[in-house]
Amino acid sequence: MGMTVGAGETQRRRRRRRAYEFLDYVNPERGRALRWCEAARELRSADGGDMKEARKLLRSALSCVKDYASVYRTWIAMEADGGGIGAARELVFAAKGTDGEYAAFWLAYLAFELRHGGSGCEHARAVAVDAARACPRDAAVQARCATVLLQGAKKKGRDGSGTRRVAMMLASSTSVL
Template identity: 50%
Template sequence: MKKVEARRRVYEFLDTVDGDPTRAQGRAVRCCEMALNLYAEYGDMAEARGLLRGGLMQRDADYGSIYRGWIAMEADHAGNVDFARALFAEWRALCGDNNGGFWCRYIAFEARHGGARRARDVAEAAVQACPGEPAVHAKCARLELLLGHEGRAFAVLARGLAAFDSDAAAQEWLVDQVRVYRDALRRRTLAGRLRSCCRAVMASRRPRGYERLQTV
């Protein structure tokens, strides 16, 4: 009975705001929040999926916001990585190939959940689909840095710079994006090594008063 009541409230909300294009993003965010609450309350994705699918079927739906929220729920909360990957295919079919934001999120998803090979395959598809999108080239170079291949990262960057040989602003932006990310990764690596060294040093030190205890 509680599920029926929850579903009724959800669809009443969707009906009241359906078709208002000025509220599309807010409606999508609210839809994702309500879906997450349903999942948290009932422990499965069935009710949440029904709500999210209904959100996608509304007029002037904000597909990007709903798919982003849904994919995060499936992969990070429910552990359904394959289902989340299928949602990317749906999103691509609805929005087309020339959506740089879609491709950047897809690359990040595969880097986190699919491994190097899948992520690189998506990165190549992204460059083919959006050769004129600087963010896609930057994301591909940053992927290689994340995977620990700095040489490949700069080769990808060089390809991106060549694609914008007549756009100095785009080239400068690309270089800045890759350099800042590389420096951030290096700082993170250095911080991790320093923490490890500190733990090793602290573990090797005898506690204060150790020598005095030995003489008692």
């Protein structure tokens, strides 16, 4: 017995197939990785949100694709969406250094901590300091770190003069810490 697919679903599948064809042309490794990620998301959905089988699939993907960063980003997001913030943090540490764009990793990690812990969160502040040290010449990382450190000082009710000095140094300097 076959399932009938609505016109909207058919169009969605066609758009997705065209997007993957384009991605395969531009960046084949990323296309392969994203297919694994999509399969994991569908598996989690079919299992009612249970991550057990999806985790197995994503773990397998890491040994089958070269674009580890895409797999890790998807896995981290899925864990966080399911409430597994601790598991997501562990994956962030496992992913560190697998992304060809190191600055992008630090910005994504900082965004993760801000989303799941708030700007006054000690995790976010610690990540901001680590990111500033790891990417001393990246203006986007330095600016974001300065913002996080300043916001953290304001939320704690401090005058933030020491933090403000560090943040200003981060924002204006190419060599820090």
